[in-house]
Amino acid sequence: MEKSGLILHFFKMSKTTSKPISYAGTFPRSVDAKNRITIPSGWLNDGPQEFHAIPHSSGDCLVIMPPEEFDSIASTIKASGRSVDEQRRIIRQIYSKARAVSADSQGRILLPEEQCGALKLKGNVELVGGHSRFEIWNEKRWAEVCAEEEATANEEAKQFGL
DSSP, rough: OOOHHHHHHHHHHHHSSSOOOBSSSHHHEEETSSEEEEEOGGGGSOSSSSEEEEOOTTTTTTEOOOOOOHHHHHHHTTOOOOOHHHHHHHHHHHHHHHHEEEEEEESEEEEEEHHHHHHHHOOOEEEEESSSEEEEHHHHHHHHHHHHHHHHHHHHHHHTOO
């Protein structure tokens, strides 16, 4: 194989074998006056710079996910066995609420104004890891949810060896 072909082959292999980012941890942040928030560098390092933001169905937080995670939602809906009309309705409702966001060179994403207002994401917030996606919570609401879920979460963690 010639040198340029070898380089291209290596580039393709390194792109396809890179490990996906696992979003873990909780990070306090502030939403600035322009609705920007800084993502932890480990959540961006060699990972996606493009994301989709969608309000959680509970109305408690904003879910941020890379494109492949977001696209898997439609695949899951299509494989659900629901009628084509139901699939189309569900996909339309989910995708119409989503917004594309991207990280700038300083690792900040611009949060959509309407989502910030609806979810009270102003001032102090918490970025909460969720494996293949992360969530942005109003700081006070996150504290309430943690207090509500702590006992149950500890019992469930024991079942999984933690």
